[in-house]
Amino acid sequence: MPFRFFAAMGLLAVLANLAWAATYTVAADPSSREAVVEVEIDGAPSKEFRMPAWAPGDYRIVNFGSRLSNVKFFLNGEEVQSETGADPNSWTIAAGADRVTYRVPSRTSIFTEDLRVSANEMFFNGPAVLGWFAGRQNEKHTLRVALAPAGAVAYCALDPVDSPDPKFAMYTAPDYDTLIDAPVVVGTAIRAKEFTVHGKPHYIVAFNRASNFDLDPWASAATRVIQETARIFGELPYKRYMFLFDIGGPGGGLEHASSTRMALRTNATVHSSIEFLAHEFVHTFNVKRIRPKPFAPYDYTKPAMTGALWWLEGVTDYYARIICVRAGLKGRAETLNSFGRDMFLLSQQSRRFQVSADESSRRVWEANNSAGFGIDYYLKGGLIGLMLDLAIRAETKGERSLDDVMLALYNESKDGRVGFSETRIRELCVLFGGSALGDIYDEAVLRAVEMPWQQVLPRFGLSYDRGRLQDDPFANPDAMMLAQGWPYRTP
Ligand SMILES: [Zn+2]
Known part of the structure; x- marks a missing residue:
């Protein structure tokens, strides 16, 4: 029966694909204000590892690879040699590798903080911190974020999954593009408010200097912005959406598929900044879904x-x-x-x-x-x-x-x-x-x-x-x- 045969082959291919996966672990090192990153793949080793040259939404060549330090590659638990070429974002591993570890320093960009590690908090934007093993971008990606210091919670718009280790928050993404398009904040002083629009959960997540920031007026104003935007497009194209408010943080705002990170002054009001919020939210459609060919x-x-x-x-x-x-x-x-x-x-x-x-x-x-x-x-x-x-x-x-x-x-x-x-x-x-x-x-x-x-x-x-x-x-x-x-x- 050819149909059943092909259906079975298709299922096997899906299972094989699911079995191969990339796992990313990110932990803050407050003493050096760095992120410590590990990327592990199973299945076939890869001979090339890359960091993005730029971050979507910020149309400049940054060369995130040039910021990494302590880059070490491993194959079956043994360290293996790597070479860097003229491209500062690429490492070649002749023997192949199934794991890499590296460190990334805190740094701010024009629109967002690329990475900020403080004593009790870490924020990062994916392209600045997460690289990829060549040929492995289109399989299941898992992100593990260390919940530190004690009592820390994490917010990220990716699909959450139960973590076998309670010291980590865990998320899953169908591919590398999705993985790096969902910034993460983890810490002990984050304040969040959940609200529902058209049956979908939305969150105002305030961090950095958020202790006196009043979330309620933002949730009600954001609800009205979301409703009016949905009237234009007829739907909300995500499972959940997070407004990540970096209170007192530097830079402007950066859009993502199901979230945005916005720098707001500690005294920002709905009246002063609601158009800024609406701008980032409209990007959920215009830029993140409505894209010119060079972005797709x-x-x-x-x-x-x-x-x-x-x-x-x-x-x-x-x-x-x-x-x-x-x-x-x-x-x-x-x-x-x-x-x-x-x-x-x-x-x-x-x-x-x-x-x-x-x-x-x-x-x-x-x-x-x-x-x-x-x-x-x-x-x-x-x-x-x-x-x-x-x-x-x-x-x-x-x-x-x-x-x-x-x-x-x-x-x-x-x-x-x-x-x-x-x-x-x-x-x-x-x-x-x-x-x-x-x-x-x-x-x-x-x-x-x-x-x-x-x-x-x-x-x-x-x-x-x-x-x-x-x-x-x-x-x-x-x-x-x-x-x-x-x-x-x-x-
Ligand atoms: Zn914009």
Whole structure:
């Protein structure tokens, strides 16, 4: 019976795959402020071990391999020799190895702490700490985190599993990509609040200097942000979600598939920082699921160049702001005003006549930051989001909006499907907004020219003057009605 035979072979293959696994153990050494890491594989030994050259969300070559010390490889319990080549992220083990141990020092990056070890706490972001044995990325990965000092608890958005050793918290991931996309915090002074949205558990996890941080208002504001975001996408694409609040910590925020790590001041309020939270949460969809082809899958060994960072960062920021208005957490007029300020800021950047949003996105790897070429793709990207949204609403008399483009991109990219091609956003804008959107897109995204506001704003019942974007009292009634519909959902 061929069917049964093949079914049995398939089952054997699955069992073999399940039997092969990689196990990672991470423990803090507070005396040196280092993490002590062990990676073990069973099954066939590997001849190469690598660390990522960069971390998703932070588009710069960092070479995490260059930070490791005390790197030792083993095969069947015996230490074996390794060689490092020109690539600082790669080790070659001629005899093959089934285990490596190494140390990683505490260090902060632009958007996140890569690793921070203190007397009673450890936080780490996967790419800075966890490497991989070549050929072994796609099997089951287990993460063991040492619960130290006594009384420590751990938080990580990966699937938890029972640990046979109570001194460790244990998690499982289907592959290396998932493993390193879930930062971990472990310590004795972490404060957490669980809340449920659409039947799924969510957590505010506050650490670092969290002793006086009031979690309750954050949980209720986050609930409203999550609900409004789910209205756009129709679902929440994870089992659980964790907002990891690094209170008093350095850097900004970094998005992950089912969590985010955000640095918040000790006196941060919902009003001051809810758009920041919404930005990181929108990334759960836009960046973590809606991905351009160079991100699907990620290649951690070299730059993943895309012209779409204006969409992935700037339009994420646009959505963060309008979701807060829809959720009743920010006012419509104050949000219009903040876009007006951004229009003024962009008008002060003379490089807007030399560098397009597309080029600024592509060249971030050379520039080492989002504004290195004189045009910040966060700033201009947010304004492009506003412009495309207004134009689609105007062209369709308020029947469609940028939400339709966002949802279509999501449906094409989610569930591990291939990423979007560089021309897809333009195609979808034209599909939902009509042919006029093509020229608007080209001028706003691809060309280094003034954004075509004069073409869009008057038809929409908005006026702009020296940093002020507001409802135009002289607009015709249709245009006024369109403006009043912004930024709410279309019927
Ligand atoms: Zn972002």
